[in-house]
Amino acid sequence: MHTILYKKMLTERTWQMRVSAPLIASKCRAGQFLMMRIEEMGERIPLTIANWNRSDGTVEIYFQEIGASTELLASLDVGDTILDMVGPLGNPTHVTKLDGTFVMVGGGFGIAAGYPVARAFKEAGNRVIAILGCKTKGVLICEDILQALCDEVHVATNDGSYGKQGFVSDVLQDLLDRGESIKMIFPVGPPIMMKVISEMTRPLKIKTMVSLNSVMVDGTGMCGSCRVTVAGKTRFVCSEGIDFDGHEVDWDEMMSRQKMYSRQEQEALVYYHEHGACHGGSR
Ligand SMILES: Cc1cc2nc3c(=O)[nH]c(=O)nc-3n(C[C@H](O)[C@H](O)[C@H](O)COP(=O)(O)OP(=O)(O)OC[C@H]3O[C@@H](n4cnc5c(N)ncnc54)[C@H](O)[C@@H]3O)c2cc1C
Ligand code: FES
Incomplete structure (x- = not known):
């Protein structure tokens, strides 16, 4: 469990949060991200580690409310907890x-x-x-x-x-x-x-x-959902990136894969608005 220690609305749908995560804070470097699951039945979502404080064991995230999981995250307040957070993931920027x-x-x-x-x-x-x-x-x-x-x-x-x-x-x-x-x-x-x-x-x-911000499921190189083609080769963004040479990325493929779960995302948002929880979950 990770306690939310600070929350600030930056714009109508963008938030800054500081969360207790001593293990992630002790190791993370610029360019890395974390995967979080907010509640038991929720999906895992990747968010960039924007800032960290190794001495007090906290990390900061900035996120945009764009669908069910990020709306759920925005509904939490200081003192609430996030179920699990894994990281730091991805390779630090060189x-x-x-x-x-x-x-x-x-x-x-x-x-x-x-x-x-x-x-x-x-x-x-x-x-x-x-x-x-x-x-x-x-x-x-x-x-x-x-x-x-x-x-x-x-x-x-x-x-x-x-x-x-x-x-x-x-x-x-x-x-x-x-x-x-x-x-x-x-x-x-x-x-x-x-x-x-x-x-x-x-x-x-x-x-x-x-x-690259391709769609991720596990964030550790096992599911293949984040795959992109770079210089003609299949690469996994989460484990081999997340930074790649922009001149070598197959952008059209990446953009079409970005939309591959649009229907499910829309259904999840409707479910969240009706039930106040992710599929099958309760709050
Ligand atoms: C490495 C990485 C770092 C990211 N850092 C940030 C960040 O710091 N702040 C921020 O606001 N967003 C960040 N994102 C995007 C963020 O993960 C998505 O906005 C979030 O997962 C949306 O979930 P949702 O349920 O709210 O919306 P959904 O309705 O599920 O999705 C809305 C859109 O978000 C994208 N998305 C959805 N699920 C994922 C997923 N599992 N992985 C990647 N993209 C997804 C898709 O383009 C989708 O169309 C990052 C993505 C990646 C891959
Ligand atoms: S998110 Fe599963 S392999 Fe990258």
Whole structure:
């Protein structure tokens, strides 16, 4: 059991939670995730470990309410418990001192997933720029914490309510046009965004590592549900990633597999709204 110690609403459907998890906190590194099961009959869901404190044994997660499990998680309060959490899972992001700028590109909840990686590259002595993208100003998260650690933070909103009107790719183009010496780009967020950024950087030969969020069931390399094709080979995101070379990912396959459980997800959400619990569970 893992006790929720802190909970904050960041936007209408995005939350920050600090949870007691001493074993995970003692070992986790930037780029890793955990799998949690909130209640006995619930599914396991993967969430990025956005922050951690080894001395008090806590980890922080940022999540978007998007379906039954994340709605259930958002309904919990400080003092409530999460049934089980497994981690840290996935390989830590390979962090090095570059001879140029590191750019983290975050979209939606991906901003929180990119935050620990941006922090790790900054701690390694790099110049770090964050590009944050969202539909509108009201759903932007983590700008303040990234402002505090990055050399520059740029925001793009689709509706122009904040920052540049347009997409993260437009901001990246501005950086390229002004001659920023970018040595590595780390896009994390919706697959279509990661695909577009990877297509932009391929002809420029800029190293582009993407943090993939394929659908996971066990998170430990045994079920195959997270599989993607990278450089023509089948790879399991959970155990062999989660970072891969964006120029080698079969994006169309990844995006179609992302939707493979849409019907079941919709049924689970309807069930959760009717019963206040995941399939077969009770609260
Ligand atoms: C490595 C990794 C890290 C992630 N980190 C975060 C994070 O920090 N914050 C955050 O808000 N979300 C994160 N996600 C996505 C998160 O796991 C899903 O939003 C969540 O599982 C949705 O569950 P649900 O029941 O609420 O919604 P559902 O209705 O079940 O699903 C909604 C959508 O979420 C995605 N999804 C559903 N189940 C899974 C699953 N088991 N694995 C991966 N994606 C799934 C699918 O695209 C699906 O269409 C991460 C995913 C991965 C793979
Ligand atoms: S989630 Fe089962 S193999 Fe990756």
